[in-house]
Amino acid sequence: xxxxxxxxxxxxxxxxxxxxxxxxxxxxxxxxxxxxxxxxxxxxxxxxxxxxxxxxxxxxxxxxxxxxxxxxxxxxxxxxxxxxxxxxxxxxxxxxxxxxxxxxxxxxxxxxxxxxxxxxxxxxxxxxxxxxxxx
Amino acid sequence: xxxxxxxxxxxxxxxxxxxxxxxxxxxxxxxxxxxxxxxxxxxxxxxxxxxxxxxxxxxxxxxxxxxxxxxxxxxxxxxxxxxxxxxxxxxxxxxxxxxxxxxxxxxxxxxxxxxxxxxxxxxxxxxxxxxxxxxxxxxxxxxxxx
Numbered sequence: 001x002x003x004x005x006x007x008x009x010x011x012x013x014x015x016x017x018x019x020x021x022x023x024x025x026x027x028x029x030x031x032x033x034x035x036x037x038x039x040x041x042x043x044x045x046x047x048x049x050x051x052x053x054x055x056x057x058x059x060x061x062x063x064x065x066x067x068x069x070x071x072x073x074x075x076x077x078x079x080x081x082x083x084x085x086x087x088x089x090x091x092x093x094x095x096x097x098x099x100x101x102x103x104x105x106x107x108x109x110x111x112x113x114x115x116x117x118x119x120x121x122x123x124x125x126x127x128x129x130x131x132x133x134x135x
Numbered sequence: 136x137x138x139x140x141x142x143x144x145x146x147x148x149x150x151x152x153x154x155x156x157x158x159x160x161x162x163x164x165x166x167x168x169x170x171x172x173x174x175x176x177x178x179x180x181x182x183x184x185x186x187x188x189x190x191x192x193x194x195x196x197x198x199x200x201x202x203x204x205x206x207x208x209x210x211x212x213x214x215x216x217x218x219x220x221x222x223x224x225x226x227x228x229x230x231x232x233x234x235x236x237x238x239x240x241x242x243x244x245x246x247x248x249x250x251x252x253x254x255x256x257x258x259x260x261x262x263x264x265x266x267x268x269x270x271x272x273x274x275x276x277x278x279x280x281x
Contacts, residue, residue: 011156011160014160015159015160015163018160018163018164018167019163019167021167021168021170021171022163022166022167022170022171024171025167025170025171025173025174026170026174028171028174028175028178029170029173029174029177032174032177032178032181036181036185047269050271051269051271051274054271054274054275058275113196113271115275116214126275126276127214128197128213128214128215128272129196129197129271129272129275130196130197131192131193131196131197131271
């Protein structure tokens, strides 16, 4: 065996280790960015579904003011094929108010908002929308 | 057989090579450490920005109106009598954002607010990245017909 191989081996091991640390740092940054982009896309989609669900809940409530229980929201095929679901849950009237919970789910993430209505001269009057859960 | 000793030239070359290796190695090491540190700092910044946007989104979602002052203070009128105020202070390193008098959130980039879609949404630009936060409250009351 040639002399000096020990030094070369040591140097190469040190340089490889240093480069590996650098690559790990880069991969960590990349992983965080990819994860965040994916989460932001899913979150935006869930909020879109909440907005669609609110419009549907409003229409359903005006069509049948005493409506209670859970009603699924129809979603486009592209979303339904991905396993996305959305629903409106009409709570029974409490005092002069009624709450409707709109829930959306996609890829394990969920978002939920609560719409509050109160009785008015022409039927239900929308009072507030509260975002309870959004990823 | 007697082993040949190193000549002076060989020693000088060896020292020069060692010096070069040390220099390159230390630079590489410092750069790698910097990358790891930057990755951790980046992750912390992302978490802070996400937290800020989540809180702001919740307030905008239920806002009856979105008003922005000249000093970039946003007033979000909530159902009932209350309102929420988000203020921004631009610093040399970025911006400090505060919700009412709660704990301020510091981010390493400038932040600006702009009302969009006829006041139905708030555009938050952090650095050069915009995010549009929609008011469901206004969509239900003001924008239902749009």
